[in-house]
Amino acid sequence: MFTPGPVSNFIEHHYRHFNAAALKDAAHSYTAHLEKGGCMFMTIAGAMSTAELGLSLAEMIRQDKVHAICCTGANLEEDVFNLVAHDFYERVPNYRDLTPAEEVALLERHMNRVTDTCIPEMEAMRRIETAVLEEWEAADKKGERLFPHEFMYRILLSGKLEHQIDPKNSWLMEAAKKNLPMFVPGWEDSTLGNMFTGHVISGDVKNVHTVRTGIEYMIELADWYTKNSKPLTSSAGSGRHADSPDGSIGFFQIGGGIAGDFPICVVPMLHQDLQRPEIPLWGYFCQISDSTTSYGSYSGAVPNEKITWGKLGINTPKHIIESDASIVAPLVFAMILGW
Helix, strand or coil, X not given: CCCCCHHHHHXXXXXXXXXXXXXXXXXXXXXXXXXXXCEEEEEECCCCCCCCCHHHHHHHHHCCCCCEEEECHHHHHHHHHHHHHHHHXXXXXXXXXXXXXXXXXXXXXXXXXXXXXXXXXXXXXXXXXXXXXXXXHHHHHHCCCECHHHHHHHHHHCCCCCCCCXXXXXXXXXXXXXXXXEECCCCCCCHHHHHHHHHHHHCCCCCHHHECCHHHHHHHHHHHHHHHCCXXXXXXXXXXXXXXXXXCEEEEEEXXXXXXXXXXXXXXXXXXXXXXXXXXXXXXXXXEECCCHHHCCCCCCCHHHHHCCCCCCCCCCEEEEECCHHHHHHHHHHHHHCC
């Protein structure tokens, strides 16, 4: 029998209103979606890997609470950077007070700052570059083409990397072990994407298409969604205007940007561009966001706006938690895991 732990009990008792209540409602709804036979698609934007989200997300993956992930190229690589170079990271708690001269001093030490955390270039980025370049060159010579995450899965599962944190706290390691479906749109906008570009320009990699592209990711996502979603059974109607059935695919969005905007569009693409009205809408939606709707931000759009785009239905459970994802996401995961 499921027995909630101290974190879950604390949230149940104290989180009663406003964003606190929204957090609790979203977690309960997430669990209910899974209990009805649904699966969950998660998107990760921002610098959540450098925020060490793997401490909780890895367990979500192990316990089959997450069934596919879409993330930025930065989140894909930064989880691995942390895995291999954590001891060389430096925290800068007074980052708001740094002068330009102090920032230059960090640059000269090859310490790339992400808010309050500096990623060491030589121990993290260049070390992973060496490992993945071997895979890029080998694939290039064989005429093989892989997605960015598939190259990362290979180096993680090869056993070649030395770890500086317990690998059970690496969410990408857990994803690799399960061969979790992964989608990384806009991978070009990442450190390794820049490095790959450099190696193509220098001639180390001959074929720029050795790393597969975002359009191909959307094709893969369309196939995955079609195979894993269930036909509409609601009495509200048929096609893309109906509400979403139990057992469909949920959408849990951390932050905004391309990690969220890219995959949620697979449903209207299937309906409108491929004329497949039988494909169900997303069956659950939650976004942790600090973006402001009034600025015309896609990332800050309230869930109901997604109805007009054919992404969500009238009765789709919809949640938005307007808060800091680095605080909120681990607490939502804790409730789902019963911690």
